[in-house]
Amino acid sequence: MPDAYYLQLTEQLRYLITQHAAEWEGKLPSERALAERFSTTRVTLRQALAQLEGEGLIHRSNRRGWFISPARLMYDPTRDAGFNDYVRAQGRQPRTAVLKLETRPHLPAARALGLADNQPFHHIRRRRYVDDRAVLAESLWVVPECAPELLTIYTGQSLWGLLRERWGHHLANRSIHMVSEALSPMDAEELFVAPGTAGLNICRAILDEQRCPIEYDEEHWLHDSLCICVELSGQQ
Amino acid sequence: MPDAYYLQLTEQLRYLITQHAAEWEGKLPSERALAERFSTTRVTLRQALAQLEGEGLIHRSNRRGWFISPARLMYDPTRDAGFNDYVRAQGRQPRTAVLKLETRPHLPAARALGLADNQPFHHIRRRRYVDDRAVLAESLWVVPECAPELLTIYTGQSLWGLLRERWGHHLANRSIHMVSEALSPMDAEELFVAPGTAGLNICRAILDEQRCPIEYDEEHWLHDSLCICVELSGQQ
């Protein structure tokens, strides 16, 4: 099966990377250097690199080169542990940058929460890092009545924590959808990767115990940065 | 942002596809024809097609051409509804091909279930179709004591149904892991796609109410064929 040269190259690169990971400090040599080392062209070499990128072994930072991907973050989208908490619990360093705060309608949020199309939401756009690598761009759309002064007090902390502790909401009902995607030009730019980079899209609609809509969010993760884990016991 | 020609091409192709979907009966014209229509080379044209493939709009059947992808299957890996049931419930046609039946050890299964490395399992390998498109290659590893004569009676039906009804097991504890992947040459071949095609890997470890290990399975889905949905209420 692996008669194609780029697939042989893939295996040689995989070996090379495991051997030189420490020496290279996580960054691969340039494409031209690697192509020369294997006596092939950049096109073929890039095909092999793309293969390893698809597997999640390496990734690109836009125009800066190829890097060895760190271990995947374990993430349970059914729990409401805050990002900071579960990242630290895995011995990693979390960081959040707030990119935008505004109030406006958003059709997917309205549809997912069963509200009118022109329903306005408090919108928070943020970028999140694990060990200084930007891995997640996300938008949160909160029903304004559920958190009136949200935009004036928000500074990057856990939104779910705020909703629970400050406004006393019980995030009882959750509908979660996950699909693989190609990152949009905007998402890609915010994560410093090339447009079209593979991503994982997670959307959640949250309602309280009376099925009253509270919040909708859209997460765009780098595909190689996480492993989704769900633990279930008893019920069904 | 979308200054690159292949990104403009992506948009033009996206429009072309929605316009001609019916006329083309789901299959795109040849790469050479499309490249000529847009006065570019196959390399650039393929970059645009790869973009749409990443988004899940189109897909390739190995060496047979590009096809418009059907709607994603909704799939809840936390429920134990059988494949046949939930595919039919969505108005689609399920089909299963059994590829292999054997008994042998499998390290990931042993590790995930907390058994000895050399623990043998009943192994079922099967390919599953939705509307005659092969979308899933999966392996199931069953602890032999839990289903002694499994391999002699198995003909493609729901394994979880068998475990419940014939052997009375209660599939109480489930640990589920999901990661995006590049399909291995074997998985790709079994699904009739090019090696390295993007996939979604779902692994489950199943134990009964006494945390006694029953089964472990590995699913390899075409990345554009499903949307993972989880509905939660009340608990946490």
Add this chain to the structure above:
DNA sequence: TAGTGGTCTAGACCACTCT
């Protein structure tokens, strides 16, 4: 057998990053 997609070559230019 004709045509297809899969693979590969040997270049090139540009925008950007790094220093």
Add this chain to the structure above:
DNA sequence: GAGTGGTCTAGACCACTAC
């Protein structure tokens, strides 16, 4: 300013599919 990755050209051959 040197070097990098991102993009693009204009070809080519091969294994395979469809007819």
